[in-house]
């Protein structure tokens with residue numbers, strides 16, 4: 001770089017750095033957008049519920065919005081209302097041929113979920129081929145969640161029961177890229193899930209909203225010999241066949257209102273190709289598309305939304321997880337979902353787990369619990385305020401999401417500033433009544449990072465004409481509730 005260029009760069013930098021750092025951002029909330037009615041926030045049960053399913057304090061923390069005492073502090077309950085119950089694939093018995101399950105040497109005991117159908121002799125759930133006493137902890141947490149208001153309950157499978165698999169290993173096929181469900185067991189996999197759904201209705205007072213037979217089925221990493229979880233690859237053509245069996249097995253048990261969801265692919269892009277690869281018959285039997293959020297900041301969320309919405313199907317982000325305890329990845333990916341994917345529900349994978357993955361750090365094998373991470377409070381900024389029944393509207397910028405509660409005339413805004421501290425103005429002029437001039441706007445703030453403010457409430461923000469504003473520190477996420485707003 002020449003001296004002249006360096007000087008010029010310095011001058012340009014000085015000129016732009018000053019005003020930009022002080023500049024306000026204005027975002028105009030657009031109430032005419034309608035991205036659907038919010039159905040809820042959730043978590044999968046599975047491993048953490050197997051480990052901690054008897055702990056009512058955890059049910060209070062995750063499934064109520066109460067203030068809950070936990071390890072000497074008070075936590076704002078997250079108010080989750082969606083749960084996913086994992087129908088297990090593992091057991092230790094011998095089947096009638098004398099075969100037993102092949103277990104990957106790498107799978108932790110906490111990730112092996114007991115099956116209700118350990119022996120293929122009979123499909124009759126009343127027969128001795130079925131055992132309904134296993135998996136008591138996960139079932140207990142499901143009951144605790146429902147008693148606290150969880151109202152959308154999905155039954156899902158990570159792998160068919162081991163004896164339905166070619167290699168008897170519920171962690172996947174030998175290569176990971178081929179089907180592991182034996183072709184003569186397609187209907188058995190459907191019978192398994194339909195029987196669990198029916199038994200739950202008659203014996204557990206649990207009505208599953210939906211049943212999902214696959215988990216990240218196009219992935220090639222469900223390798224049995226090295227696997228660390230239950231998992232199974234399915235070709236798209238196999239998915240179409242199994243979906244048909246599942247629909248008819250549910251129907252024949254009178255569960256015609258229980259929808260079939262599919263296909264819980266790992267990424268938005270795989271979800272697009274699977275969605276477009278299912279037969280039209282299979283698609284007609286699918287009531288909702290589930291996708292996982294592991295593509296992070298990439299992938300065509302917009303294309304998936306338009307494909308799924310174009311066929312009149314609902315869309316959920318049914319599994320999101322990351323190892324970033326600061327909440328930065330969660331906030332940025334969740335906002336991308338609101339802006340581009342438009343799911344009507346959003347489900348965290350494991351609320352208790354190790355190394356940054358859990359909202360509360362925990363070891364599911366040692367059965368020890370630690371502290372909540374900043375990520376817990378970042379998620380609270382959304383889940384405690386954007387509630388089931390609200391209409392998802394347009395926050396007007398890539399860092400703002402917004403929802404509207406027509407019956408309460410309440411507007412909710414969640415916004416983040418990823419850069420240096422600045423003021424963000426929220427322009428409500430597109431509402432016929434943008435709140436009351438001078439009225440209080442309640443706000444809550446959480447510092448994205450390794451420490452800092454955790455869902456702190458403030459009463460210091462007021463409407464001025466058709467807008468209000470707030471001063472954002474760097475990487476602070478805030479939620480605002482504006483009353484008396486009319487579209």
Ligand SMILES: *[C@@H]1O[C@H](CO)[C@@H](O)[C@H](O)[C@H]1NC(C)=O
Pocket residue numbers: 124125126
């Ligand atoms: C199982 O037994 C119960 C009564 O104990 C009965 O209502 C139910 O229909 C039976 N299920 C099947 C599949 O036979």
Ligand SMILES: *[C@@H]1O[C@H](CO)[C@@H](O)[C@H](O)[C@H]1NC(C)=O
Pocket residue numbers: 146205
């Ligand atoms: C069954 O569940 C419903 C809804 O979750 C609940 O209202 C009802 O009280 C439950 N019935 C029993 C007998 O527990």
Ligand SMILES: *[C@@H]1O[C@H](CO)[C@@H](O)[C@H](O)[C@H]1NC(C)=O
Pocket residue numbers: 442457458459
């Ligand atoms: C803010 O005001 C509301 C309504 O008056 C009240 O319920 C709430 O406790 C106040 N919050 C704070 C942090 O003062």
Ligand SMILES: CC(=O)N[C@H]1CO[C@H](CO)[C@@H](O)[C@@H]1O
Pocket residue numbers: 020021022023025398399416417418419420421422
């Ligand atoms: C996402 C967002 O709002 N970013 C803004 C944060 O603040 C800086 C200025 O300090 C703006 O330039 C960014 O656009």
